[in-house]
Amino acid sequence: MTSSTDYTYKMKHLRRIIERIVESILTVSGAITSIAILLIVVFLFKEGFGLFSSPSVEKGYVLCVNADNTIEHLNPYQIKKIFDSEIENWKELGGADEAIALFRFEEIFNHYSDEELGEEYSLLPEKLGEVIAQNIGIIAFVPEKYAPKDINGVKILPIESITLSDFFGGKEWMPTSTPSPQLGVLPLILGTLLVSIFAIIIALPLGLGVAIYLSELADERTRKILKPAIELLAGIPSVVYGFFGLVVLVPIVQKTFDLAVGETALTGSIILAIMALPTIITVAEDAMRNTPRAMREASLALGATHWQTIYKVVVPYAASGISAAVVLGIGRAIGETMAVLMVTGNAAVMPHSLFEPVRTIPATIAAELGEAPSGGAHYQALFMLGCILFLITLIISITAEVISKRQPNKGL
């Protein structure tokens, strides 16, 4: 008798201990997850904001001009134009009327022999200085190590950081351009918005139509087959959608609109629309089915037709759920990477129409992060893009949350 109560007591004790252990495991795993998420966000922003203290000229290099040149500083875009020979006179930049002479570091070896440059190129800065001092229109791109410091007739342009306006207002994304990488994200942001917004324009009527069909018109059996099938679509890996887009959609778009290439913003929008459809359909359908039976009956009992009931009662009643569906669909579209990367052609230029290749933010990160040297301006710019994307999707999720929590009866 005693041994049996003793046994029960021990079992109880043991169970309590196990429960405590499980409890603490759950608590710890929750805490770890939260911290991990927080760390990822902090890391993202830390790396991203490093961009604005990065030099606007390639790291380890400086730009030198003749001391008589009145130009004091150049922004990345101007530097690029100069070295692309698109700006050929200093007066275009507000300087003297003097032709610009480009001088790249390697050219010094055309002017001087190795002996003249001294042992281990010790005389190189001096010789560079001579060349620069002789030519009033010169701009030289030289390693900081050999920069002609404190030499008469030479002005070393101060090293500037990339500014917010270079980044957000820049219209060119050429992160590997030398001497000054072009990190303007405007084309990428606009590309993302163009593709996503057009995707929603395609997906919204289609999705709503299917949702209305499923919730109001389809008979029970059709719905039982169709709904899981649509939900299944949401589970197809995006690379498969991308593959489908590349093989099927791209040629169709190219032929239909008689374009040089089929990889366009439009193709991306169509693929994104297809991918966003399951989300829109499922969420909107749920919202409409949640319209109380009493609402439908009230409407029908007043002599309204089935259709009048749908668009005058069911859709308005489900409006908040439908908006949530749309917002979630947009969220899916904006963050989507792989499929878009595969079908939009990825030209990082300002988009002018739907029928041109564009590049989106996620596609840029995916395509370029592998080749961007860690810690460089390009790398940091990609992280900054990540931050932008994160903020956009955060805003979208919060909006969806707010909308879907809104009471339907407050609608009007």
Place this chain on the structure above:
Amino acid sequence: MIEAKNIDFYYGDFHALKNISMAMEANTVTAFIGPSGCGKSTFLRLFNRMNDLIDGTRLTGECLVDGQNIYSKSIHVDELRKKIGMVFQKANPFPKSIFENVAYGLRVNNMGDKSFIRQRVEESLAAAALWDEVKDKLKKSAFELSGGQQQRLCIARALAVSPSILLMDEPASALDPISTSKIEELIHSLKKDYTIVIVTHNMQQAARVSDKTGFFMLGDLIEFSDTKKMFLSPEKEQTQNYITGRFG
């Protein structure tokens, strides 16, 4: 004038109404009483074909309104429902303004222009004894009204399309005593213009408002007679037992 002839009704295999025949005269109030699940609501919902909305139901027999079988193929259900208004157990205003709730039936049936709608809304709200309470807040959401006001709004909404018959499915069961008595007064005053059929759980209510009462049990119409007679000297023992509260 409503007439049911040999009605049998099935939900799938369930025989919900068994060979029911009865006639309701114009400008009278007929009450259906009986225990839960006896088929009284199902019977009521036959007359505006609300049961059509439920899958797997079957009906035999004839339902005549003004001499016309409402289940014949030539009947437009929307037209029929316009003629036969319905008030539900729970107030179910639309998530719209008070004005739009009442105007809804007029709008979906394309009845009249703006000024007609305005006038009709006012008349209906007045007929439902709600006008004085809401005339200053017609643009407010219907959900801001109290439960009793919402139910009267639903009655006004039903009246707006000028039906000749009003079906009421336990219209006061979710209301407090004061709101209930308001609804009952309303039924009294509406009687002169409408034929009213009301389903109720509350026997006192049936006794107070109706001219004739039908007692249903397990899908059978046990007894149908003048209300006074029914409550003073019922013919059937089951009726006697029910109204004296022995079951149900």
